[in-house]
Amino acid sequence: MDFRRTEQTWGAYFRQGMKHCLQAPGIGLFAAMSGFGALAKDSGVSLLIALGMTGGMWSTPGQVAFVELFATGVGGVALIASVTIANVRMFPLTIALMPLLRTRQGVEPAHYVMAHINSVTSFVQVVEMCRHVSEKRLRTAYFFGFTTACMSAGLLGTALGYTMASEMPGLIARALMLITPLFMLLLAARSSRRAVLASVVLGCALVPLGYTVSTDWGLLTGGVLAGTLAFGFERMRKKDA
Known part of the structure; x- marks a missing residue:
């Protein structure tokens, strides 16, 4: 990453974050969420609920666990427990990330938003960015730009996959959800x-x-x-x- 030519303003770093997401990370997320959208429709979940899961859970393993258990007709307690267990992996990542972005001590409402929209993809990208950018205000701007683009790609992918589910075999839908983990593996291997x-x-x-x-x-x-x-x-x- 090279930020030497980036204007040292909040807006410039926000746009830079969006730009970096709308490359390989965004494409991978879009493809993965397209697979999830198709899986959600096959499981009998409505489009509104599928989009709500993408925006509300923001974790492919948790979302997949939800729709697969939903299709079997299990109770609400089992659904909540499965999603919680699948998403607990984000707990240590968020703990490690917040000190890199937080501009002041104490907890603010914005911190809850940041914790929610964090993902494995954004964590890896933002931690790498922090090695090149020391000012936390600019780090936060980059984080919001990157995660906003990620969330947008995920929602669009969910909607597209849902509407095209009849033309997308189940095996392909599941294969698409492996693109993001493969991208993360390649990104880590290049470190x-x-x-x-x-x-x-x-x-x-x-x-x-x-x-x-x-x-x-x-x-x-x-x-x-x-x-x-x-x-x-x-x-x-x-x-x-």
């Missing part, structure tokens, strides 16, 4: 930070092993272990340096 690269490599090795032990907890345990080991290796490397 110049050794800890990030180590976590990707370890994750690719440990998550499949975790699935051989438990199909329910393999992804979580493998991912947590890979990230923890990568963090530990990086701390040891810095101490020895």
